Structure formats: C-alpha cells, structure tokens
Amino acid sequence: MAKNTMTMVVPVDSAHRLDEGRLLSYLQTHVKGFLPPPASLKISQFGHGQSNPTYLLQVELNRCVQRYVLRKKPPGQILQSAHAIEREYQVLFALGEGKTKVPVPCVYCLCTDSTVIGTPFYVMEHLEGRLFVDATLPGMDPKERRAIYGEMARVLAAIHAADVDAIGLSRYGRKDNYCKRQVERWTAQYHQSTGKGKPDPDPNMLEVIQWLRENIPAEDGTAGSKTGIVHGDYRLDNLIFHPSEPRVIGVLDWELSTLGNQMSDAAYNCLPYVIDSDELPGKNIGFSKQLVDGIPSLPEYVAEYCSAADVSWPANTWNFYTVLSLFRYAAICAGVFLRMLQGNASGGKRAEDAGKMALFFAATALRLAKRGPILPPRPPSASLELPARSTGPDSSSQNLLGFAPSARVQELRKRLISFMERHIYPSENELNDLMYSNARWTIHPTEERLKKLAKSEGLWNLWIPADSAALASDLMSETEKAMRSKDSADRLVGAGLSNLEYAHLCEILGRSMWAPQILNCNAPDTGNMEVLLRYGNSEQQRKWLRPLLEGEIRSGFAMTEPNVASSDATNIECSMVREGDEYIINGHKWWTSGAMDPRCQLLIVMGKTNPNAAMHKQQSMILVDINTPGVKIVRPLLVFGFDDAPHGHAEVKFENVRVPVTNLLLGEGRGFEIAQGRLGPGRLHHCMRLVGAAERGMDSMVKRATQRKAFGKTLSQQGSFAHMLAKSRLDIEQTRLLVLNAAHQLDLYGNKVAKGAIAMAKVAAPNAALRVLDNAIQVHGGGGVSSDFPLSHLWASARTLRLADGPDEVHLGTIAKLELQRVSKL
Numbered sequence: 001m002a003k004n005t006m007t008m009v010v011p012v013d014s015a016h017r018l019d020e021g022r023l024l025s026y027l028q029t030h031v032k033g034f035l036p037p038p039a040s041l042k043i044s045q046f047g048h049g050q051s052n053p054t055y056l057l058q059v060e061l062n063r064c065v066q067r068y069v070l071r072k073k074p075p076g077q078i079l080q081s082a083h084a085i086e087r088e089y090q091v092l093f094a095l096g097e098g099k100t101k102v103p104v105p106c107v108y109c110l111c112t113d114s115t116v117i118g119t120p121f122y123v124m125e126h127l128e129g130r131l132f133v134d135a136t137l138p139g140m141d142p143k144e145r146r147a148i149y150g151e152m153a154r155v156l157a158a159i160h161a162a163d164v165d166a167i168g169l170s171r172y173g174r175k176d177n178y179c180k181r182q183v184e185r186w187t188a189q190y191h192q193s194t195g196k197g198k199p200d201p202d203p204n205m206l207e208v209i210q211w212l213r214e215n216i217p218a219e220d221g222t223a224g225s226k227t228g229i230v231h232g233d234y235r236l237d238n239l240i241f242h243p244s245e246p247r248v249i250g251v252l253d254w255e256l257s258t259l260g261n262q263m264s265d266a267a268y269n270c271l272p273y274v275i276d277s278d279e280l281p282g283k284n285i286g287f288s289k290q291l292v293d294g295i296p297s298l299p300e301y302v303a304e305y306c307s308a309a310d311v312s313w314p315a316n317t318w319n320f321y322t323v324l325s326l327f328r329y330a331a332i333c334a335g336v337f338l339r340m341l342q343g344n345a346s347g348g349k350r351a352e353d354a355g356k357m358a359l360f361f362a363a364t365a366l367r368l369a370k371r372g373p374i375l376p377p378r379p380p381s382a383s384l385e386l387p388a389r390s391t392g393p394d395s396s397s398q399n400l401l402g403f404a405p406s407a408r409v410q411e412l413r414k415r416l417i418s419f420m421e422r423h424i425y426p427s428e429n430e431l432n433d434l435m436y437s438n439a440r441w442t443i444h445p446t447e448e449r450l451k452k453l454a455k456s457e458g459l460w461n462l463w464i465p466a467d468s469a470a471l472a473s474d475l476m477s478e479t480e481k482a483m484r485s486k487d488s489a490d491r492l493v494g495a496g497l498s499n500l501e502y503a504h505l506c507e508i509l510g511r512s513m514w515a516p517q518i519l520n521c522n523a524p525d526t527g528n529m530e531v532l533l534r535y536g537n538s539e540q541q542r543k544w545l546r547p548l549l550e551g552e553i554r555s556g557f558a559m560t561e562p563n564v565a566s567s568d569a570t571n572i573e574c575s576m577v578r579e580g581d582e583y584i585i586n587g588h589k590w591w592t593s594g595a596m597d598p599r600c601q602l603l604i605v606m607g608k609t610n611p612n613a614a615m616h617k618q619q620s621m622i623l624v625d626i627n628t629p630g631v632k633i634v635r636p637l638l639v640f641g642f643d644d645a646p647h648g649h650a651e652v653k654f655e656n657v658r659v660p661v662t663n664l665l666l667g668e669g670r671g672f673e674i675a676q677g678r679l680g681p682g683r684l685h686h687c688m689r690l691v692g693a694a695e696r697g698m699d700s701m702v703k704r705a706t707q708r709k710a711f712g713k714t715l716s717q718q719g720s721f722a723h724m725l726a727k728s729r730l731d732i733e734q735t736r737l738l739v740l741n742a743a744h745q746l747d748l749y750g751n752k753v754a755k756g757a758i759a760m761a762k763v764a765a766p767n768a769a770l771r772v773l774d775n776a777i778q779v780h781g782g783g784g785v786s787s788d789f790p791l792s793h794l795w796a797s798a799r800t801l802r803l804a805d806g807p808d809e810v811h812l813g814t815i816a817k818l819e820l821q822r823v824s825k826l
C-alpha cells in the first residue's frame with residue numbers, strides 16, 4: 001500500500017539528535033518566510049531508510065504551522081564523495097521552480113557550516129503525497145499500477161531530457177566514460193569497505209568487476225545523445241506521488257546524481273525486474289517470480305521509457321547496464337554494512353541486512369553477466385500496445401519477418417540438428433525395439449548415454465526460459481558452483497532463451513519421439529520444473545527440482561480423473577484433507593503421463609483442499625513422493641495401442657496417502673493460479689514439437705514419393721501428390737507462424753495476455769500436424785500405419801494433443817470469447 005509521507009516519521013534516533021535551538025535560529029535567519037521567534041520547532045525523522053538522515057521540521061507559531069524537510073550527512077567518518085548533500089541541493093535548485101519538467105521539492109537553504117548541527121545540511125519543501133515502498137503495489141487496481149509505472153518511466157525521461165547547459169549544470173559531472181568511471185569509483189569504494197579489519201571481499205564481486213571492465217559498451221566513451229543528468233538512485237520509493245492521482249509531485253534522493261550515461265539510470269530503475277523479492281534478505285524491493293497484474297513487463301517498461309526519452313532500443317547493452325547497477329548496489333550495501341559495524345549508519349534494521357544484501361546483489365550481478373540477453377532483440381511492436389492487445393487476436397498486423405532466429409539461435413539450431421543426425425535418428429530403432437519388447441518398462445542404456453552426451457554438448461534444458469534460468473541458477477550453492485566446471489553449471493540452467501528463441505529449437509526436438517527426453521525437454525517434466533521454479537520453496541526445489549534439472553529423476557502431473565470431465569478442472573474430485581501436519585489424499589487419476597517410468601519419483605497432484613471455497617479457490621497442488629504408501633499405479637493406458645514405454649501414461653489411485661503439509665505448493669486454494677502459470681509455456685512446447693513432427697512427416701513423404709513407383713511413375717509424379725504436398729507445406733508454414741507469434745507474445749506479455757495467441761496455436765498445431773502426417777502415412781501405404789516408420793506413432797501422439805492440455809473446443813471457446821470482446825468494443 002502507499003504510505004502517506006506524513007505517516008512515515010518516527011521519533012528522532014538518539015544517534016541523529018540535532019541541536020534544536022541552534023537550528024531554529026539558523027533557519028529563522030536563512031529561510032525566507034520562516035516563522036519568527038518565539039516559534040517552536042518539533043523534529044521527527046523519516047523512518048523509510050535514508051542513507052542521509054532526513055527530518056521533518058514542524059514549526060508552529062500562533063496556530064500557524066509550517067513544514068520543512070531537512071537532509072544532512074550522517075555523523076562520523078564517511079566514505080569520500082558519498083552523502084553529497086551539497087550536490088543534492090545544487091541539482092534540486094537547478095531543476096526546480098519550473099526551470100524543467102522534472103517535479104522536485106523547492107529548496108530553501110544550504111548550510112555548509114558544520115558547527116550548526118554537526119554536519120552540512122539543506123532544507124527543502126515538504127511534499128504531502130503517497131510513497132510506494134513496495135514495487136509490486138499491493139492492493140492496487142491493475143490500471144492504476146500501470147499508470148504509476150508509466151508515469152515513473154516518463155518522469156525518468158523528463159530528467160534525462162533536462163538541458164544541463166540551460167540550467168547551469170554543465171559542470172555537474174563529466175558526460176563521457178561514465179560507466180568506466182562508475183566501475184572504478186565503486187570498485188575503489190568497495191575496496192575501502194572490505195579488507196583487513198573489515199569484512200572480507202566477496203569473490204563474486206571481484207569477478208563482476210572484471211566482467212564490467214571487459215564489457216563497457218562503446219557508446220560510453222562519447223558524450224552523445226544518451227548523456228546528461230543521471231539521477232543515480234531512481235526507484236519507485238524515491239518518488240512522491242500526488243495523494244490521489246498517478247502523478248509524480250517530487251523526485252527525491254539525488255545524492256548520487258551526476259552527468260553521464262543515462263541508459264544506466266534506466267537499467268537501475270528496472271532492477272526490481274531482475275531481483276527476486278522472495279530470495280532477497282530483509283527487503284522487498286524486487287518482484288517475486290510472477291509479475292503482478294497491471295505492472296508492465298520489462299520490455300514494455302523499457303519501451304515506454306525509450307519512447308518517452310526518444311532513444312533507441314538497448315537490447316545489446318542492457319545486460320551491461322543491469323549488471324553495473326547491481327554491482328553499484330552491492331558496493332553501496334557493503335559501505336552501509338561497514339558503517340553499521342562502525343556504528344554510524346542511519347536506517348536501523350535496513351543497515352543490518354546490508355551485508356547480506358551486498359552478497360546477494362553481487363551474486364545476482366554475476367549470474368546476469370553470464371546469461372543471455374535480458375531484453376528481446378526488438379521492443380514490443382506498436383501493434384501490440386496495451387489498448388489493442390487486450391481486445392483479442394489480430395495477427396494481420398504482426399511483423400512476421402521479425403520471428404527469424406537470431407545468430408545465436410541459428411548456431412544452437414545447427415548444433416541441435418547435427419546432434420539429432422549423429423545420435424537421435426540412428427538410435428531410434430534400438431530404442432523402439434526395447435519399447436516394443438517385454439522389457440519395455442526399463443530404461444535403455446543408450447537413452448542415458450545420450451542424455452550425458454546432450455548435457456556435455458550444451459544441449460540440455462534448453463526449454464528453461466531466460467527469466468526462469470536466472471531462478472534455476474540460484475539453486476546452486478556457491479560451493480556447488482565452484483565444484484562444477486563453469487560450463488557444466490551453466491548448462492544445467494539451459495541457454496537462457498526466450499520462448500520465441502526456444503520455439504526454433506523445440507521444433508527440431510519434435511521430429512523424434514525420443515529427442516525431448518534425451519535433452520531433458522520433455523513433458524510433463526518441463527511443466528513440473530517450471531512449477532517448482534516459480535512456485536516451489538527452497539526446500540521443495542532442493543529436493544525435487546535439482547534432480548529433475550539434472551535428469552536424474554522424472555515426474556508426473558496428476559490432474560485428470562476418469563470419473564469427471566477434467567477439461568473443466570473445477571470438476572476435480574480428489575480430496576486433500578489436512579490432519580495436523582499432514583494432508584490425506586484420496587483420489588482416482590488417469591493419464592498421469594510419466595508415472596510408469598522407473599525413474600519417476602515425484603507426482604504433482606491437483607486436488608480439493610476446500611470444497612466450500614469459491615469455485616477457483618477450492619483446488620491446491622501438492623508434491624507427492626510416488627513411493628508414499630497408498631499411491632497405487634493401477635495400469636498403463638494405451639494411446640491407439642502405443643503405451644509410450646518406458647514413460648507411460650498411468651491410471652493412479654491415491655488411497656489415504658499422507659503427505660507433509662510442507663509439500664503444498666504456494667498455499668491452499670492456489671492450484672488454479674499454478675495451473676495457469678504451468679500451462680502457457682507447456683502448451684506451446686507441444687505446438688512447437690508438433691510443427692517438427694509435421695516437418696518430419698513432410699520429409700518422409702517427399703523421400704518416399706520420389707523413390708517409389710506405381711503405374712510407371714514415381715508417386716511424386718502422380719497428379720494427386722502435388723496438391724497434397726503443397727497443402728501440407730501451407731499447413732506447416734501457417735502453423736509455425738501462429739506458434740512463433742504465440743511464443744513472442746508470451747515473452748512480451750506473459751500467459752494472461754498471450755492466451756488468445758496460445759489458444760490459436762494449440763488448436764492449429766495438432767490439427768495441421770495430423771493432416772500432414774496423415775498425408776505422409778497415405779504416401780507410405782501400409783508401411784505408414786506400421787511401426788516400421790515413425791509416422792503412426794507421431795500421428796497417435798499428435799491426435800492426443802487435440803485433447804491433452806485442453807481439448808480443441810475449450811481453446812476455440814477462448815478465441816471466440818476474445819473475438820466477441822474485441823468486437824463489442826468497436
């Protein structure tokens with residue numbers, strides 16, 4: 001919730017007391033309009049962590065009340081160039097009083113005479129408004145959240161647009177080589193805050209410093225169009241908003257302001273997007289794993305800023321600026337921590353956490369330094385802007401050429417195709433032989449060998465989206481990271497791809513029934529890993545996610561039930577009743593894919609914890625060890641005769657299964673919420689693979705048709721073949737574009753907004769793949785329906801996807817609903 005600035009004051013901390021008499025008489029002579037003697041002065045202190053102690057001065061005389069804010073340097077020994085009160089005053093004076101569009105409080109006096117209250121200070125206007133200390137804006141309407149973020153981006157652009165020559169700030173700092181100087185300045189300050197007799201230097205921090213020095217963007221060297229005023233600490237909680245409107249009335253805390261490279265300011269402002277609040281000790285300054293409704297995604301927010309500031313899209317340099325910001329944060333925290341140890345930091349509890357925060361920011365910085373691009377290659381396109389995108393699907397305006405794979409993805413694609421040709425296709429017969437034998441519920445050593453090979457070739461866990469890769473990387477302790485080679489640690493968390501990038505690779509995997517599991521990209525494990533990444537607590541992640549990421553175990557997702565229409569998950573009957581520290585689960589499930597696999601250890605079970613709650617709050621998800629007494633695997637189900645061994649699709653009964661309450665995911669009644677998060681990317685992965693399955697059908701069809709002769713001509717020379725072939729190509733191309741578009745929307749806007757595009761892909765992909773595979777089967781004659789070719793198995797699998805993860809009708813319903821909404825708004 002917002003805090004009113006008046007309610008944020010506390011009694012003055014004993015270490016920060018002021019000589020009230022001296023202060024009062026100083027102000028009476030130096031502040032124009034200040035109430036004369038015998039006015040009384042009441043002083044309180046702002047409690048919201050300030051590195052420079054900040055006070056509310058309330059002056060009263062004959063019922064006339066004036067309020068001012070005083071800011072001073074902290075007492076005691078402080079780092080050189082930190083707590084620059086004089087500079088704060090200078091910049092506020094220059095920007096204020098209508099000289100620029102930047103809203104700032106008026107400043108009334110600067111006192112550099114330390115004898116008055118012990119340190120220099122300045123006095124400014126007291127602004128009454130709202131201050132948002134939690135970046136997720138809890139309890140607020142999504143529209144207002146959006147407006148507040150839009151305003152924050154525009155005010156930052158206004159700061160960056162200020163003409164420093166016109167307002168007398170041309171000598172406020174050097175514009176060129178800003179980042180280079182920042183790296184050196186904060187490195188020096190960090191070294192002053194650590195070392196002999198102080199906390200030990202953090203090895204992560206030293207590695208980050210090295211990386212930053214080696215990756216300074218070329219644009220930093222010049223005083224170009226992106227240079228000018230840099231606020232230095234531009235965050236939501238340094239902005240005072242109007243009491244009721246989403247309008248900034250004052251930008252505060254200019255202590256770190258200077259002239260320089262403004263993109264670094266924008267990246268600093270976006271740190272909540274890369275900081276996971278759940279993992280951050282002591283302070284809620286980042287977003288947790290899922291964005292709150294209304295808050296723009298990172299690309300949207302950056303696009304808003306770029307458009308307001310009229311600067312180009314910073315995809316290539318954004319990682320650097322983000323890492324620099326985190327590094328600077330870490331260095332500041334290390335300084336605060338040292339001051340706390342020396343006993344003179346303001347901020348109380350916040351300062352106590354500073355040591356932990358310094359380590360956290362350095363680790364986050366290092367992780368981001370090593371991962372792929374944070375921003376997509378292009379900004380969200382104009383056709384997808386907010387007002388239009390919620391009105392429903394409109395693919396006609398998409399820039400379809402924009403879906404071409406980047407150079408990095410092309411390189412990965414090449415390696416993946418080579419892996420498929422060298423290892424997967426040649427092993428298919430061998431793996432199939434075991435699948436059709438009596439020993440089919442065992443694991444073929446070739447599968448495990450190929451898994452190792454895929455891992456060693458960096459083709460492992462490619463499905464993990466860039467944002468989740470960051471979460472996954474955090475799973476490994478520092479010791480583990482040190483024990484692994486750098487490469488193997490990186491490979492465990494994938495290649496940091498966007499959904500759109502992964503689509504180009506996942507399609508290749510879909511060409512073989514075996515490839516997804518060999519590269520640890522198979523359903524339902526990917527969806528389950530995603531659930532654990534986003535919603536699991538650290539203990540759940542340690543126990544289950546780690547081995548899943550390693551490919552050591554497998555998992556199942558048990559939602560569908562034979563006795564109810566499960567395409568409507570509110571029908572689910574499985575009960576989960578809490579008794580003391582346990583839930584008792586009773587239910588009957590089927591189509592629990594993966595549960596037959598001898599490596600399967602974990603089932604994520606959906607059931608009802610409270611049948612009396614609101615419709616979508618009755619269900620919860622819980623982690624169940626498959627070996628828990630009462631879990632009964634009844635039988636493997638057959639898909640047109642295929643049992644998909646050793647993976648399998650099981651009918652499972654849960655009879656008085658007792659599971660510790662700590663196995664619950666996210667909380668009681670949050671099953672639907674998790675299902676939403678799980679199904680978006682998972683559904684699309686199916687679609688991506690289906691495009692690949694259709695391509696394989698196409699290849700086989702053409703090969704067969706050009707080699708086999710009937711009635712004196714090759715099949716390809718028969719009249720009917722040309723149309724069949726052409727229509728198949730049309731099917732594939734149309735579907736691929738739908739799938740890529742859905743992946744792109746998912747990257748930009750998340751599941752909720754992308755649901756129309758995902759629904760279209762989910763209907764189109766299995767139907768298109770079925771038509772193409774059916775044509776391929778036709779061309780193969782009797783061989784096509786046999787198991788001698790992969791076509792029948794690919795077809796059977798594609799057919800299930802008109803049902804699994806929601807039947808066609810449900811997705812068609814979503815598309816139609818969005819279309820009706822769109823038209824109703826015309």
Ligand SMILES: Cc1cc2nc3c(=O)[nH]c(=O)nc-3n(C[C@H](O)[C@H](O)[C@H](O)COP(=O)(O)OP(=O)(O)OC[C@H]3O[C@@H](n4cnc5c(N)ncnc54)[C@H](O)[C@@H]3O)c2cc1C
Nearest residue numbers: 557558559560565566567591593800803804805806807809
């Ligand atoms: C191979 C395979 C693997 C699977 N893996 C898993 C798994 O791992 N975990 C899991 O929990 N489930 C899994 N499923 C189950 C799958 O998700 C469900 O079968 C699917 O959600 C449909 O539910 P249902 O079978 O109960 O069909 P029902 O809900 O009974 O629906 C039957 C039919 O009713 C029609 N229908 C439904 N809703 C509408 C509507 N709104 N409008 C018009 N018609 C409608 C559709 O034609 C639908 O096919 C798998 C299924 C298969 C075939």
